Amino acid sequence: MAYSEKVIDHYENPRNVGSLDKKDPKVGTGIVGAPACGDVMKLQIKVEDGVIVDAKFKTYGCGSAIASSSLVTEWVKGMAVDEATKIQNKQIAEELSLPPVKIHCSVLAEDAIKAAIEDYQRKQQAEASAAEEATGS
Amino acid sequence: MDDPFAILGLPRSADLGRADVDRAYFAALEAAHPDKVAGGDEAARRRAELAAARINEAYRALRTPVGRLETLCRLGGIDLDSSDPKRGAPMPDTAFLTEMIERREAIEAARRAGAGALEDLRDAVEDEADEAVAQARRALAGGDVAAAARALVRRRYLARLLDEIEEAMS
Numbered sequence: 628m629a630y631s632e633k634v635i636d637h638y639e640n641p642r643n644v645g646s647l648d649k650k651d652p653k654v655g656t657g658i659v660g661a662p663a664c665g666d667v668m669k670l671q672i673k674v675e676d677g678v679i680v681d682a683k684f685k686t687y688g689c690g691s692a693i694a695s696s697s698l699v700t701e702w703v704k705g706m707a708v709d710e711a712t713k714i715q716n717k718q719i720a721e722e723l724s725l726p727p728v729k730i731h732c733s734v735l736a737e738d739a740i741k742a743a744i745e746d747y748q749r750k751q752q753a754e755a756s757a758a759e760e761a762t763g764s
Numbered sequence: 765m766d767d768p769f770a771i772l773g774l775p776r777s778a779d780l781g782r783a784d785v786d787r788a789y790f791a792a793l794e795a796a797h798p799d800k801v802a803g804g805d806e807a808a809r810r811r812a813e814l815a816a817a818r819i820n821e822a823y824r825a826l827r828t829p830v831g832r833l834e835t836l837c838r839l840g841g842i843d844l845d846s847s848d849p850k851r852g853a854p855m856p857d858t859a860f861l862t863e864m865i866e867r868r869e870a871i872e873a874a875r876r877a878g879a880g881a882l883e884d885l886r887d888a889v890e891d892e893a894d895e896a897v898a899q900a901r902r903a904l905a906g907g908d909v910a911a912a913a914r915a916l917v918r919r920r921y922l923a924r925l926l927d928e929i930e931e932a933m934s
């Protein structure tokens with residue numbers, strides 16, 4: 628199958644490959660998988676003052692999945708968390724010119740960023756309620 | 765939806781062996797052979813060709829043990845090739861997916877460790893994949909399609925992991 632130039636570029640020079648400390652309260656981790664093909668993706672964000680200051684990923688899957696996650700990490704850096712929740716697989720697929728059979732690979736990247744944000748928000752809530760308890764209110 | 769078991773005249777069972785499937789396949793092909801059914805006219809010949817194509821497709825689905833189990837799940841209402849949240853492949857839990865990521869990372873470490881480390885990893889993953897298949901078979905025998913589908917999804921992830929280990933070995 629012919630991959631678009633952008634897919635090949637991200638595949639050969641993936642941006643932001645790596646890990647962040649998943650115990651850091653500022654870090655949200657999203658881990659998702661595509662059951663039909665067995666590919667897995669981990670995407671992490673680091674948030675400061677409501678803005679995503681860093682993003683990393685590790686994807687074990689096809690070229691389109693690697694490119695999708697690489698692209699998403701590039702996009703979200705510097706983005707407000709609220710804004711990042713709006714990212715949709717359609718935008719990813721369009722940017723990378725993915726053919727219909729590879730759409731599920733971009734869905735994986737959308738799911739991963741959503742899961743990372745949810746994880747971050749869960750941690751923030753847990754911290755907030757812990758702080759509340761500590762002050763006895 | 766086509767039932768490959770019915771097309772080959774087999775019972776819907778997880779306990780069939782390759783020999784049963786082969787035998788049913790050749791018998792079905794022979795019964796559908798154009799020389800037997802066609803009275804020489806064009807329409808009959810086309811029907812025979814169509815029947816043969818369906819038989820071949822059914823055989824492809826049922827040839828392997830995993831194929832038979834996945835087909836039984838599909839007939840039971842869960843299609844592992846679909847990502848539909850209700851009728852498609854069930855999503856494994858995060859703990860399992862995390863493990864899949866961590867074990868990918870272990871491939872690198874094993875490669876550096878050398879001396880059979882990759883082989884050990886491969887053997888372990890192969891055993892787990894086999895165990896997942898056995899679990900699926902037991903679940904189906906007990907009529908639990910959902911549990912069988914979960915085990916078969918795990919097997920798919922393990923099979924992909926196995927591909928990557930084998931790639932690292934070559």
Ligand code: FES
Nearest residue numbers: 664666689692732
């Ligand atoms: S084929 Fe599995 S994510 Fe692309």
